[in-house]
Amino acid sequence: MTAPRLALLASPAIEAQAALAQLEREFGAHPPAEADVIVALGGDGFMLQTLHRHGALGRPVYGMKLGTVGFLMNQYRPGDDLLARIAAAEPAVLHPLEMRAQTESGASVESLAYNEVSLLRQTRQAAHIRIALNGEVRLDELICDGVMLATPAGSTAYNFSAHGPILPLGANVMALTPIAPFRPRRWRGAVLKAGTEVRFTVRDPLKRPVSATADSHEVRDVTEVLVRESRDRHVTLLFDPEHNLEERILIEQFTV
Known part of the structure; x- marks a missing residue:
């Protein structure tokens, strides 16, 4: 099975840029229009920016938290098999x-x-x-x-x-x-x-x-x-199964 082509995008934050350089060495760099999955490195603000810029392409987006807030992001764990995490991720479809x-x-x-x-x-x-x-x-x-x-x-x-x-x-x-x-x-x-x-x-x-x-x-x-x-437009976010978006929303309702 062919490995998915990744478009790697990062916020200007130092940690995000360092992770971007490391992942580009490992997976190469593909423009979003030619990728199978978009990987966003940063916080929720950068995720929203990514969705606004590239949501019309219809590519699923897998985010990793390398910013201040990351409710829409997965944890960044250097050394993990990123392709395996993406393959196991659960989709969440959002309508803007x-x-x-x-x-x-x-x-x-x-x-x-x-x-x-x-x-x-x-x-x-x-x-x-x-x-x-x-x-x-x-x-x-x-x-x-x-x-x-x-x-x-x-x-x-x-x-x-x-x-x-x-x-x-x-x-x-x-x-x-x-x-x-x-x-x-x-x-x-x-x-x-x-x-x-x-x-x-x-x-x-x-x-x-x-x-x-x-x-x-x-x-x-x-x-x-x-x-x-909008019922015509949608984006798909990918989340690790152990901490998907639905689970995060449920946790927030019981956080005191």
């Missing part, structure tokens, strides 16, 4: 969120998010945001620092720090979570079906400007943001 943002200037900006789409106030003025689900207004005015819609993979990141729920993979749901809500005081968010179309409308955008961010892509001065889960 599709964001379409309208700006005050009339521009329409589209982007993808594998973790979350978040709306945040741009000034000291609290944001006033209307929320509609599948065309029906569910919350006429949320007064807050912001609000986000998170995927299950992203539910343990910014969403969790904002007291949103941790979502299991495969549940076909998304987390709608307010960020420092002021009114209504008792609203703590919602868990939505994955097919739900969420429309955020910024009320009084001139006095209370709001930005929208899809993972790390920020759009400022938005007036309306439409978000839905």
Whole structure:
């Protein structure tokens, strides 16, 4: 059986670059478009960067943690048989969120998010945001620092720090979570079906400007943001069987 061709990518971190040099000596260097598997060396930020840059190629991605945070990564263990680990890895299929943002200037900006789409106030003025689900207004005015819609993979990141729920993979749901809500005081968010179309409308955008961010892509001065889960696009992450992504999400729910 022919060994898979690996595209080796690394963050600028010293440890990641050193590991990259070692692995290139062992496996050679293939561009992502010509590889069978993409190996990402770094933290979660670099993994997201890799997915945004190369996700359309349809190659599975095996990450190894050589950065600050590595929830989406496997442990880096020098000396292990990397090809054997990849062959035994379990796949996790992720569907990104599709964001379409309208700006005050009339521009329409589209982007993808594998973790979350978040709306945040741009000034000291609290944001006033209307929320509609599948065309029906569910919350006429949320007064807050912001609000986000998170995927299950992203539910343990910014969403969790904002007291949103941790979502299991495969549940076909998304987390709608307010960020420092002021009114209504008792609203703590919602868990939505994955097919739900969420429309955020910024009320009084001139006095209370709001930005929208899809993972790390920020759009400022938005007036309306439409978000839905993509069913056509997906990426496949590979995880070691003893610590796959589903298990990590489960562990997070019992971590105190």
